[in-house]
Amino acid sequence: MNVFKAIRRRALAHYRTYRGVRFIVEGLLSSRHPLLAHLIPIRRCNLSCAYCNEYDDHSQPVPLDLLFSRIDRLAWFGTRVITISGGEPLLHPELDHLIRHIHRHRITTGLITNGYLLTADRIQGLNRAGLEYLQISIDNVMPDQVSKKSLKVLDKKLELLAEHADFHVNINSVLGGGVNDPQDALVIARRAVALGLGTTVGVIHDGSGQLRPLSPQEQSIYLQIHHMGKRRLSFARFNNFQGDIAHGRSHQWRCRAGSRYLYICEDGLVHYCSQQRGYPAIPLQEYTLEHLRREYTTEKSCAPHCTVSCVQQVAIIDNWRAPQRVMAPLPRRPSAPLVQVKSELRDSTEVVSAD
Numbered sequence: 001m002n003v004f005k006a007i008r009r010r011a012l013a014h015y016r017t018y019r020g021v022r023f024i025v026e027g028l029l030s031s032r033h034p035l036l037a038h039l040i041p042i043r044r045c046n047l048s049c050a051y052c053n054e055y056d057d058h059s060q061p062v063p064l065d066l067l068f069s070r071i072d073r074l075a076w077f078g079t080r081v082i083t084i085s086g087g088e089p090l091l092h093p094e095l096d097h098l099i100r101h102i103h104r105h106r107i108t109t110g111l112i113t114n115g116y117l118l119t120a121d122r123i124q125g126l127n128r129a130g131l132e133y134l135q136i137s138i139d140n141v142m143p144d145q146v147s148k149k150s151l152k153v154l155d156k157k158l159e160l161l162a163e164h165a166d167f168h169v170n171i172n173s174v175l176g177g178g179v180n181d182p183q184d185a186l187v188i189a190r191r192a193v194a195l196g197l198g199t200t201v202g203v204i205h206d207g208s209g210q211l212r213p214l215s216p217q218e219q220s221i222y223l224q225i226h227h228m229g230k231r232r233l234s235f236a237r238f239n240n241f242q243g244d245i246a247h248g249r250s251h252q253w254r255c256r257a258g259s260r261y262l263y264i265c266e267d268g269l270v271h272y273c274s275q276q277r278g279y280p281a282i283p284l285q286e287y288t289l290e291h292l293r294r295e296y297t298t299e300k301s302c303a304p305h306c307t308v309s310c311v312q313q314v315a316i317i318d319n320w321r322a323p324q325r326v327m328a329p330l331p332r333r334p335s336a337p338l339v340q341v342k343s344e345l346r347d348s349t350e351v352v353s354a355d
């Protein structure tokens with residue numbers, strides 16, 4: 001790597017750290033703005049992982065003007081981080097414009113992708129657009145019937161990222177039911193570290209985002225990878241839920257979904273999270289500050305065994321604040337039908353919020 005590139009990367013890493021610290025300080029000072037939103041610009045995916053209930057095989061990209069108006073609305077709420085997800089977001093032909101628009105609002109931008117469509121040119125385009133964080137989840141070393149998100153297939157993409165990406169790259173491996181060999185997660189994490197990339201581990205949860213206990217071997221691997229993570233500023237370091245998940249224990253926390261965390265589907269509806277789509281399913285353009293306040297204080301009955309780590313991580317900032325109360329749930333609204341899930345398993349995602 002040439003010296004100018006190294007200096008540029010170091011400067012960008014410092015800037016991300018600064019933004020991460022500001023994110024935490026502002027979150028501690030005020031509970032009135034969303035900390036993180038997931039935005040879905042396309043539901044279609046080029047893969048079909050057996051555990052996944054978040055994709056279809058036919059839908060069209062959401063038009064750019066609609067996505068811009070959703071981003072403008074999230075900016076109006078004061079949202080600090082927007083992570084673009086899917087489906088497979090690299091299938092959206094105007095993804096770079098989308099990232100630029102988020103960047104113009106000075107909102108931190110992240111991307112979750114399966115990595116298949118990454119090329120050197122594509123990565124440089126993401127650099128120019130202003131992407132700050134990217135995450136790839138890798139499920140196994142060799143492709144199998146459950147998942148083709150495999151180290152064997154993606155290793156070249158990781159090398160390209162290590163060479164060309166100016167943004168932070170995190171490789172998330174997974175443990176739990178449906179993963180054939182838990183040692184795969186360790187191999188994947190070690191490869192990420194060898195390439196100078198970040199690493200995290202997620203626990204596969206069921207179709208409602210709920211926990212399945214890990215075996216003793218999986219628990220040991222989980223903790224090894226957890227300690228391997230290079231991030232200097234990581235919410236996971238301050239959060240007992242990682243240990244609770246590894247030991248299959250329930251976790252006491254206050255889920256702030258619908259308030260501090262928003263999941264915006266391809267139809268522009270606000271949901272609690274990817275696993276609780278349909279609640280409350282209110283159009284983002286009709287979502288108000290009152291909705292934010294209501295959901296901030298609403299206790300979520302699915303919280304004790306939840307493994308949706310991105311929501312748990314942002315919740316840490318408010319765990320010291322007032323307790324929540326049980327509220328009558330808003331009526332569930334149906335979501336658009338997706339591909340039938342072949343098994344009820346699916347993976348968890350990590351927030352990309354701090355370097």
Ligand code: SF4
Nearest residue numbers: 045047048049052114
């Ligand atoms: S897990 Fe990701 S890559 Fe696999 S089908 Fe779902 S959206 Fe596509």
Ligand code: SF4
Nearest residue numbers: 209255273302303306
């Ligand atoms: S506790 Fe919150 S993040 Fe977890 S499944 Fe329920 S609504 Fe989603």
